[in-house]
Amino acid sequence: MLRFTPERQFLKASLFPLAGLLCLLATILGASASYGESTEAATPVSFLNEIMPRLTKAGCNAGACHSKPEGQNNFKLSVFGYDPQLDFNEIVNDARGRRVFFAAPEESLLLQKATGKLPHEGGSRFSEDSETYKTVLNWLRQGAPFDGPEVPRLSGITVNPGQVVLEPGASASLKVTASFSDGSTRDVTAMTLYASNDKDLVSVGETGELQAGKNRGEAVVVANYMGAVAVVRPVIPPHKRLSDADFKAAPVQNEADRFIYKRLEGLGILPSGLCSDAEFLRRSTLDCIGRLPTVEEATAFLADASPHKRSQWIGKILADPNYADHWAVKWGDLIRPNPVRVGVKPVYLLDLWLRDAFRQNLPYDVMVRELLTAQGSSHKSGPVAVIRDKREPVDASGFVSQIFLGVRMECAKCHHHPSEKWTQEDYFQLAAFFGKLRSRGQGISAPISGEAEIWWYDASGKGVTHPISEAVMVPKVPDGPEIPYVEGVDPRKQLVEWMVRPENPFFARAIVNRIWNEFLGKGIVDPVDDFRASNPPSNPELLDWLAADLTAHHYDLKHLMRTIMETAAYQRSSLPHPSNTADQRNFARSLRKRLPAEVLLDAVGDLTGSREAFGGLPPGARAVHTWNHRMGSDFMDAFGRPNASLECPCERERKPTVVQSLHLMNSPALQTKLAAPKGRVAGWVASAKPLEETVKEIYLAAYARYPDPSETQAAVAHLGREGASRNESMQDLVWALVNTAEFVFNH
Numbered sequence: 176m177l178r179f180t181p182e183r184q185f186l187k188a189s190l191f192p193l194a195g196l197l198c199l200l201a202t203i204l205g206a207s208a209s210y211g212e213s214t215e216a217a218t219p220v221s222f223l224n225e226i227m228p229r230l231t232k233a234g235c236n237a238g239a240c241h242s243k244p245e246g247q248n249n250f251k252l253s254v255f256g257y258d259p260q261l262d263f264n265e266i267v268n269d270a271r272g273r274r275v276f277f278a279a280p281e282e283s284l285l286l287q288k289a290t291g292k293l294p295h296e297g298g299s300r301f302s303e304d305s306e307t308y309k310t311v312l313n314w315l316r317q318g319a320p321f322d323g324p325e326v327p328r329l330s331g332i333t334v335n336p337g338q339v340v341l342e343p344g345a346s347a348s349l350k351v352t353a354s355f356s357d358g359s360t361r362d363v364t365a366m367t368l369y370a371s372n373d374k375d376l377v378s379v380g381e382t383g384e385l386q387a388g389k390n391r392g393e394a395v396v397v398a399n400y401m402g403a404v405a406v407v408r409p410v411i412p413p414h415k416r417l418s419d420a421d422f423k424a425a426p427v428q429n430e431a432d433r434f435i436y437k438r439l440e441g442l443g444i445l446p447s448g449l450c451s452d453a454e455f456l457r458r459s460t461l462d463c464i465g466r467l468p469t470v471e472e473a474t475a476f477l478a479d480a481s482p483h484k485r486s487q488w489i490g491k492i493l494a495d496p497n498y499a500d501h502w503a504v505k506w507g508d509l510i511r512p513n514p515v516r517v518g519v520k521p522v523y524l525l526d527l528w529l530r531d532a533f534r535q536n537l538p539y540d541v542m543v544r545e546l547l548t549a550q551g552s553s554h555k556s557g558p559v560a561v562i563r564d565k566r567e568p569v570d571a572s573g574f575v576s577q578i579f580l581g582v583r584m585e586c587a588k589c590h591h592h593p594s595e596k597w598t599q600e601d602y603f604q605l606a607a608f609f610g611k612l613r614s615r616g617q618g619i620s621a622p623i624s625g626e627a628e629i630w631w632y633d634a635s636g637k638g639v640t641h642p643i644s645e646a647v648m649v650p651k652v653p654d655g656p657e658i659p660y661v662e663g664v665d666p667r668k669q670l671v672e673w674m675v676r677p678e679n680p681f682f683a684r685a686i687v688n689r690i691w692n693e694f695l696g697k698g699i700v701d702p703v704d705d706f707r708a709s710n711p712p713s714n715p716e717l718l719d720w721l722a723a724d725l726t727a728h729h730y731d732l733k734h735l736m737r738t739i740m741e742t743a744a745y746q747r748s749s750l751p752h753p754s755n756t757a758d759q760r761n762f763a764r765s766l767r768k769r770l771p772a773e774v775l776l777d778a779v780g781d782l783t784g785s786r787e788a789f790g791g792l793p794p795g796a797r798a799v800h801t802w803n804h805r806m807g808s809d810f811m812d813a814f815g816r817p818n819a820s821l822e823c824p825c826e827r828e829r830k831p832t833v834v835q836s837l838h839l840m841n842s843p844a845l846q847t848k849l850a851a852p853k854g855r856v857a858g859w860v861a862s863a864k865p866l867e868e869t870v871k872e873i874y875l876a877a878y879a880r881y882p883d884p885s886e887t888q889a890a891v892a893h894l895g896r897e898g899a900s901r902n903e904s905m906q907d908l909v910w911a912l913v914n915t916a917e918f919v920f921n922h
């Protein structure tokens with residue numbers, strides 16, 4: 176019996192054409208590897224529905240293997256099989272078909288390497304007695320066909336059981352069923368990829384076996400079959416079931432609290448109590464307007480006996496002039512272009528526009544409409560800077576989806592999203608809304624200001640083409656209908672009209688989640704711009720209610736912020752209850768947040784009475800007035816000010832670092848502020864007040880609270896040391912307070 180080894184295949188195909196005819200004849204006759212065995216090819220094997228899922232399950236098209244940008248050993252597959260036609264050509268036709276051997280299918284390189292019979296950097300991916308091996312071998316015996324139009328296509332998957340309740344240490348099995356376009360279904364449990372967001376709580380095996388750990392809580396398990404995703408949320412219930420009676424002492428400020436308590440009750444988690452008045456005052460002021468409460472404000476608030484004083488304070492800070500500057504900085508992080516690339520003047524005009532929008536409390540839908548439909552001169556209109564920066568439609572697509580819809584579609588720019596339903600068609604059809612924009616004048620890489628660039632919609636523009644098929648893309652909203660071009664209508668306006676509809680599944684949820692994250696320290700969906708089936712919200716009912724409330728109030732952001740700040744969830748203490756110590760997802764307690772760079776620098780300036788000087792800004796300007804990362808500040812760079820020369824959106828890193836601690840302890844600039852002749856420290860040194868009163872004022876200025884007796888005693892003893900310089904002692908005291916976690920963090 177003649178057998179061709181895989182090493183001989185290339186030589187056979189190139190030097191002996193007769194061998195190719197023999198291969199064809201063997202295939203026609205249904206010859207097996209041994210030229211005598213019976214074939215198993217009675218039922219056609221689907222490349223799309225059986226071969227691709229099994230290769231994906233084996234990891235062949237994972238990012239670390241053959242789907243790397245350069246492929247592996249001259250063999251390149253698409254990421255998680257997003258392009259089946261390309262993969263088919265690579266497997267069957269590339270390099271004269273060297274990876275398949277129809278005369279002896281079991282000798283094909285595709286099987287020999289995957290089973291480890293031949294050297295393979297990825298090692299053995301499946302064994303000869305596995306269903307994967309048998310299916311691929313059967314497909315090869317059938318001549319390795321590509322699916323015709325009659326083969327049903329995948330339409331979705333379901334997972335059973337949909338709700339899983341486990342005791343610690345218990346196990347359960349999932350069953351995944353795929354549905355196809357012809358109405359048929361198939362058990363694809365063994366071919367599905369699984370992932371758990373908390374492996375210590377619940378782990379998941381390769382074939383869907385769930386195993387609970389020792390802890391209690393809720394995990395998220397994602398099942399992914401060829402891009403179709405389904406989610407199961409296994410629950411390990413608490414030792415003690417809670418009831419409404421356990422939450423009687425927990426205040427309900429608005430409907431949001433009810434959804435949170437319902438969630439906590441199911442998880443067996445009790446919330447912490449409310450924070451003190453001083454904590455609420457400092458927390459809300461820093462979160463809402465980015466500054467410390469003044470001594471006078473703190474004194475008056477702490478002395479106020481009104482039961483409504485917190486609600487009244489929220490109304491006051493929402494009307495504070497600092498509100499606009501504080502929130503303009505946050506939105507600048509997300510949409511501010513690099514001034515070196517776009518030009519200083521356009522970026523400056525965009526910054527002015529943002530501050531004015533928040534000053535007017537411009538409804539959020541109106542803000543987005545003006546940003547996304549901008550046209551005109553880059554030297555007259557601030558929003559044009561965004562269009563000028565995202566000048567390529569494919570860049571605008573990823574930007575719009577992530578910032579305004581909360582969906583990361585960037586992966587789909589090159590291939591099918593590996594953990595979601597988004598395809599290249601989805602990405603480029605969203606880009607098509609921006610495909611007919613035109614400009615004239617100086618483009619990107621303008622010096623300092625350069626000349627103006629004019630942007631407008633041109634109906635005769637060429638539009639956007641698909642990078643592979645080169646088909647002209649029709650505008651289509653994500654997970655929604657196509658919106659064909661209408662003569663005389665800028666398609667960007669149609670996009671925004673779809674976005675702001677109350678029934679839109681993305682727009683309102685994305686912004687309420689982002690702002691909830693700013694106030695609570697964690698989004699209901701986390702990360703805030705990563706909405707997907709495999710990353711579900713921790714409290715879907717809460718998210719839906721907040722979104723509906725915002726749309727009912729015409730996208731009024733101040734109304735949303737008031738709603739959030741008035742919740743008991745926002746006003747909770749950061750001190751944990753024994754049952755919520757490990758929980759950081761369900762808002763059972765307040766999460767401590769490090770102050771943003773600009774806010775912390777302004778807080779240091781407020782406490783010391785000495786501000787930093789910024790080039791291009793008048794003396795006394797606050798850090799939140801800066802609008803360009805090139806305005807030098809070692810302090811803000813150390814504390815995470817984003818660099819607009821990087822690709823935004825620039826989310827702030829909130830974790831403290833050693834550099835930050837060293838900077839606060841050793842910064843000459845801080846020492847200069849402490850020693851400023853006209854600063855507050857000098858004023859406290861010269862004050863004729865008793866030391867106890869001075870210490871109270873310093874604590875009110877730094878923490879918005881009075882010192883406790885032990886703190887007062889220690890501070891007075893330090894300031895009144897015999898022979899010590901009062902000036903140096905006062906500087907030491909303020910320096911010590913600045914270097915505490917209570918000052919650097921918002922509690």
